[in-house]
Amino acid sequence: MALLTEEPTFDRPIAGQSLTAELGGRPWQNAPQYSTVDEVLDFYMESMSSEDFMLQAVDILEMGVPITTLANTMQMANVMEGVHSIDTGMLALPVIMEMLMLLGDSAKIEYDKGLEEKNPKTRDSLLAKFASQYEEVLDETDLEATIKNDDDEVQQEIKEEPSGLMARRD
Amino acid sequence: MSQPGNPAAAAYINMDIENMKEETSAKSTGLLGRISKNTSTGLDVSNPAVRVAKQLKVIRKHRNEINGLTD
Numbered sequence: 001m002a003l004l005t006e007e008p009t010f011d012r013p014i015a016g017q018s019l020t021a022e023l024g025g026r027p028w029q030n031a032p033q034y035s036t037v038d039e040v041l042d043f044y045m046e047s048m049s050s051e052d053f054m055l056q057a058v059d060i061l062e063m064g065v066p067i068t069t070l071a072n073t074m075q076m077a078n079v080m081e082g083v084h085s086i087d088t089g090m091l092a093l094p095v096i097m098e099m100l101m102l103l104g105d106s107a108k109i110e111y112d113k114g115l116e117e118k119n120p121k122t123r124d125s126l127l128a129k130f131a132s133q134y135e136e137v138l139d140e141t142d143l144e145a146t147i148k149n150d151d152d153e154v155q156q157e158i159k160e161e162p163s164g165l166m167a168r169r170d
Numbered sequence: 171m172s173q174p175g176n177p178a179a180a181a182y183i184n185m186d187i188e189n190m191k192e193e194t195s196a197k198s199t200g201l202l203g204r205i206s207k208n209t210s211t212g213l214d215v216s217n218p219a220v221r222v223a224k225q226l227k228v229i230r231k232h233r234n235e236i237n238g239l240t241d
Contacts, residue, residue: 036218037218037221037222038221041222041225067178068176068178068179068182069176069178071178072176072177072178088218090177090181091181091218091219091222092222093177093178093181093182094181094182094185094222094226095222095225095226095229097178097182098182098226098229098230098233099229101233102229102232102233102236105233105236105237106236114176114178114179115179115182115183
């Protein structure tokens with residue numbers, strides 16, 4: 001007997017799909033291009049000092065992308081390309097962030113560091129405050145009169161509709 | 171943190187370079203004496219994180235200069 005379950009989703013990787021590529025066929029499965037933190041930092045310093053990068057980075061920061069997100073994306077991309085390992089990338093993250101902040105400050109733009117908590121946990125006291133304010137507004141509003149006014153307006157609109165056979169309807 | 175799962179913010183905050191020990195150079199007394207760096211500050215330069223912190227401090231100093239702040 002078939003079990004009544006939710007429909008299966010087929011939009012998923014097949015089990016073992018990650019093993020279908022030949023071992024070492026991916027850049028991150030090989031030895032990284034730079035293996036020490038100093039080499040990785042030199043790589044980032046050099047690449048981030050180019051004018052092209054500076055212009056692009058300033059544009060991205062101006063769009064409101066947080067520095068944490070940008071820095072993490074940069075280092076993850078380089079891990080995927082086999083430039084450095086994820087360990088050295090993690091160690092280099094603060095320097096990448098500081099460099100991006102330096103670029104932002106040099107360009108005198110407003111940027112989001114991404115270090116602040118964007119959605120602080122909603123306090124119960126705050127919820128209670130809004131609930132009481134809402135109740136006060138409800139008490140002050142004469143609901144019956146409002147509903148009656150709305151009904152009158154609707155009736156008026158119905159009456160104004162043309163009734164002739166040849167009348168044009170919207 | 172900006173996003174759950176983004177380690178950049180934690181990595182940045184945990185560097186804590188404001189409280190990093192300063193390296194002081196010890197003056198030698200002789201005329202031909204070599205000025206050597208004092209290694210007794212507790213900083214382990216063989217630690218990659220310390221080397222990163224040093225680089226970070228240099229960039230921070232430059233950034234503070236741009237912003238007109240003092241250390």
